[in-house]
Amino acid sequence: MYRSTLMHTPGNPFLTPGAMQVEEDGALLVTDGVIAASGPYHTLRGSYPEVPAVDLRGGVLLPGFVDTHVHYPQVRVLGALGMPLLDWLDHNTLPEEGRLADASYARTVAHEFLHGLTANGTTTALVFGSHFAPAMDEFFGAAQASGLRIIAGQVVSDRLLRPELHTTPEQAYAEGRGLIGRWHGQGRLRYAVTPRFSLSASEGLLEACAALLALAPDLALTSHINENSREIDVVRNLFAGARDYLDTYERAGLVTSRSVLAHNVHPSDRELEVMAGCGCAVAHCPCSNSALGSGLFPLRRHLQAGVQVALGTDVGAGSGFSMLKEGLQASFVQQVLGEQGVTLGAAHLLYLATRAGAEALGVEAITGDFTPGKAFDAVYLRPDDAGTLGTVVRHAESPERVLSALFTLGSQADVARVWVAGDEVYAAPGRPRFNPVWT
Numbered sequence: 001m002y003r004s005t006l007m008h009t010p011g012n013p014f015l016t017p018g019a020m021q022v023e024e025d026g027a028l029l030v031t032d033g034v035i036a037a038s039g040p041y042h043t044l045r046g047s048y049p050e051v052p053a054v055d056l057r058g059g060v061l062l063p064g065f066v067d068t069h070v071h072y073p074q075v076r077v078l079g080a081l082g083m084p085l086l087d088w089l090d091h092n093t094l095p096e097e098g099r100l101a102d103a104s105y106a107r108t109v110a111h112e113f114l115h116g117l118t119a120n121g122t123t124t125a126l127v128f129g130s131h132f133a134p135a136m137d138e139f140f141g142a143a144q145a146s147g148l149r150i151i152a153g154q155v156v157s158d159r160l161l162r163p164e165l166h167t168t169p170e171q172a173y174a175e176g177r178g179l180i181g182r183w184h185g186q187g188r189l190r191y192a193v194t195p196r197f198s199l200s201a202s203e204g205l206l207e208a209c210a211a212l213l214a215l216a217p218d219l220a221l222t223s224h225i226n227e228n229s230r231e232i233d234v235v236r237n238l239f240a241g242a243r244d245y246l247d248t249y250e251r252a253g254l255v256t257s258r259s260v261l262a263h264n265v266h267p268s269d270r271e272l273e274v275m276a277g278c279g280c281a282v283a284h285c286p287c288s289n290s291a292l293g294s295g296l297f298p299l300r301r302h303l304q305a306g307v308q309v310a311l312g313t314d315v316g317a318g319s320g321f322s323m324l325k326e327g328l329q330a331s332f333v334q335q336v337l338g339e340q341g342v343t344l345g346a347a348h349l350l351y352l353a354t355r356a357g358a359e360a361l362g363v364e365a366i367t368g369d370f371t372p373g374k375a376f377d378a379v380y381l382r383p384d385d386a387g388t389l390g391t392v393v394r395h396a397e398s399p400e401r402v403l404s405a406l407f408t409l410g411s412q413a414d415v416a417r418v419w420v421a422g423d424e425v426y427a428a429p430g431r432p433r434f435n436p437v438w439t
């Protein structure tokens with residue numbers, strides 16, 4: 001049993017006010033990694049007098065974060081500011097992605113990347129992989145050892161990047177099939193078919209991706225869409241017969257309820273309608289959109305159309321692995337949009353960072369909130385009493401204000417412990433260990 005302040009969003013606060021549930025002195029009973037009961041601590045204590053409680057008072061226990069868009073090979077190139085997308089790819093990012101041809105280099109990067117996720121409280125992630133199959137074997141091996149829930153795949157492209165990053169439809173299919181056979185469905189791992197974006201993928205390569213997607217019903221598909229005006233112009237010229245950017249994927253059969261497309265900063269109404277109809281989700285990456293000057297995300301139009309939206313950090317165009325920071329930036333972007341924006345309160349941010357991500361990835365029956373029957377995937381945030389966040393939390397007049405302070409001021413430094421399916425996957429170094437106590 002875990003005793004703490006609990007906050008989670010089993011409902012959707014965009015549809016239902018009051019969808020966030022809070023227990024200021026709450027408890028979760030966890031059996032074999034699954035939440036067996038939840039409620040006020042004293043109620044659970046009465047029902048289960050013999051069960052020891054891990055005392056996590058003084059902080060807040062949230063569902064583990066779900067990052068729906070983050071690039072494994074880009075951890076070392078975080079922090080290059082001031083470039084638009086295509087320059088940023090050419091000058092900053094693709095040279096580094098080429099280095100993952102060396103499997104031992106890739107192994108080190110995989111560990112750095114996975115540590116970034118766990119140390120920030122992310123327990124489930126849809127990960128854009130490397131262009132190299134051996135680098136993906138290294139990654140999946142490390143991901144399996146990390147205990148995280150990871151959906152990832154080899155990135156494929158056959159034009160307009162750098163020659164060493166290009167494949168062919170035949171090679172992409174053969175390597176993808178091999179990786180799926182070795183890793184898809186192993187423990188907490190799943191495979192995502194990953195064309196980089198239509199700009200770098202011929203129609204033949206997109207067809208090879210569709211053939212991979214047909215290999216199993218629970219494979220995912222991820223790519224980029226409508227991020228930057230210059231990119232959109234290039235795609236328009238490359239696919240003369242396509243109605244719009246989405247159509248380049250649609251014609252290949254890649255737009256389904258298993259698809260998660262990142263960015264969509266500049267969608268048409270038709271694209272939003274099709275995405276909503278298919279159940280294709282959008283990974284909104286506000287830090288990346290701001291850093292690359294891609295634009296201000298039209299959240300209101302997505303919500304009005306009924307498109308599922310979740311958050312992605314988009315490391316390395318974004319600003320790090322913190323889903324707290326991503327939530328804060330999402331709120332800032334909507335504020336900057338004025339009347340066209342959607343005011344995002346703490347409950348919206350928590351939903352976007354947890355349950356919405358689980359829904360986008362089709363894993364909401366397993367993770368994303370603390371409803372009994374879900375896995376115990378959780379992050380324990382314990383601000384330092386001496387810091388500004390500690391001060392604000394101590395004086396906050398409501399749990400909602402505590403949560404918005406966590407999104408505003410919280411960081412990796414406040415992540416004390418992280419669990420996936422009841423397994424502790426991270427404990428902050430130098431923090432006191434919390435031993436089971438009888439209370």
Ligand SMILES: O=c1[nH]c(=O)c2nc[nH]c2[nH]1
Nearest residue numbers: 196197224227288314317
């Ligand atoms: O933000 C982005 N990061 C990338 O690595 C990328 N590749 C294509 N389009 C992209 N957008």
Ligand SMILES: [Zn+2]
Nearest residue numbers: 069224262314
């Ligand atoms: Zn990306």
